[in-house]
Amino acid sequence: MDDIVAHAKDLASKGEDLYAKFNIANARDIRDEELFTGQVSRAWRKTALKYHPDKTGDKYDEALYRSFERARDVLLDPAARRVYDDTINAAQWQKQQRDKMSAQKRQLLDDLERREREGREKMAETHGAISVLSLAELAERNAMRERGRKLAEERARLIREAEERDRRRALAAQGPPDTRQASTSTDSGIPADTDYDAKEAELMRRIAQRKAEKEQRKAEKKTRKSGAFPASPFYVEDTQEKTGESKPSQSSTSAAKADASKLKDQHVTKTAGPTEATEESTGSKKDFTPLMERLRAAQAKKVEAKRLKEAAQKDQAQS
Known part of the structure; x- marks a missing residue:
């Protein structure tokens, strides 16, 4: 069906007059479908007898005979004939308009x-x-x-x-991670995720403070044993009153108090700065460098293990 319609449009675009081909030009205006079909069929029988191979013999033209068959099919198909007529009419109208042009x-x-x-x-x-x-x-x-x-x-x-x-x-x-060093870092009371320099400074300060306190206690104990502190003037006055001895004059008492205060200040000055001395003695008596190196190594291993674990999880998620 579509092939017949396409063939009808192609024949019309080429300007081939199918009605003239069968000598039925007057059939163009017939509106009765049955009458039109009968006229086309009669025209086809006449043409077929003329161009049939039994009639022509060696002069048979197959292409010409097939063209008549296709023309008959177009005219007998209402849809194909309508497309053919519309295309022919449009072409004729264009030709008329062209003739009117300059x-x-x-x-x-x-x-x-x-x-x-x-x-x-x-x-x-x-x-x-x-x-x-x-x-x-x-x-x-x-x-x-x-x-x-x-x-x-x-x-x-x-x-x-x-x-x-x-x-x-x-x-x-x-x-495997070093469990002992990890526990040492945990027991020190320093969080693992904080700044490592701050942790190191805090640890050194605590060690120095404890060492200084220990040295101060030793110095005070040694001073008490050697009797370096002078007798308190108030203690002297109480002793004189108990033994009945004569009290010293007010000026001598004031001088004794001043001397006692001076000696006490000197002793305080000598023992007031244990931190500095302790810090010097700390470096000479005991070196804490190995401990800090172990702490640094433990922290580095912990960070590396965490990084490898995250990388493994990431690779597993991607795969």
């Missing part, structure tokens, strides 16, 4: 129609060539796309395996 306008219109016709023909030829080559090209492109996809998958798999090997080597080289 020679210059007619030439311009002819050139335009010629270029449009050539463009359609060229497009049809190009489309036909593309259609012929498209099957082979499509198969080749699909094969290339499949090969590229397989190569990409293989490359991604090799990369993942290499990363997994590197991660395992790093974990094996790192070894």
Whole structure:
């Protein structure tokens, strides 16, 4: 059905008069479908007898005979005949309008129609060539796309395996975390996530303070044993009152109090700065550098273990 309609439109665009082909020009205006069909059938029988191979013999023209068959099919099909008539009428109207134009306008219109016709023909030829080559090209492109996809998958798999090997080597080289050093860092009371310099300074300050307090207690104990402190003037006065001895004069008592205060200030001055002396003695008696190095190593191992764990989780999530 669609082929007949398309063929009818093609015949009309070429300007082929099917009614004249069967010598039934008067049938163009017949509105009765049955009457029209009968007239076309009679005209076809006459034409078939004239161009049939049994009649023509060796002069039989198959293309001519097929053209009459196709023309008969178009005229006997209502839809195809309607398309043919509409196209023919439009072409005739355009021809009439062209005849009314001036020679210059007619030439311009002819050139335009010629270029449009050539463009359609060229497009049809190009489309036909593309259609012929498209099957082979499509198969080749699909094969290339499949090969590229397989190569990409293989490359991604090799990369993942290499990363997994590197991660395992790093974990094996790192070894298990040092539990003893980790517990030492925890027992020191310093949070693991704070600034390490601040933790080190705080630890050194506490050690120095405790050492200074210890040295101060030792110095005071030694001073008490050696009797370096002078007897208190108040104690002297109480003793004199109990033994009945005469009290010293007010001036001598004031002088004694001043001397006692001076000696006490000197003693306080000597013992007031244990921190500085202790800090010097701390470095000479006991070195805390190994402890700090162990703390730093423990912290570094803990950070590295955390980083490796996060990397392993990330790789597992990606895979």
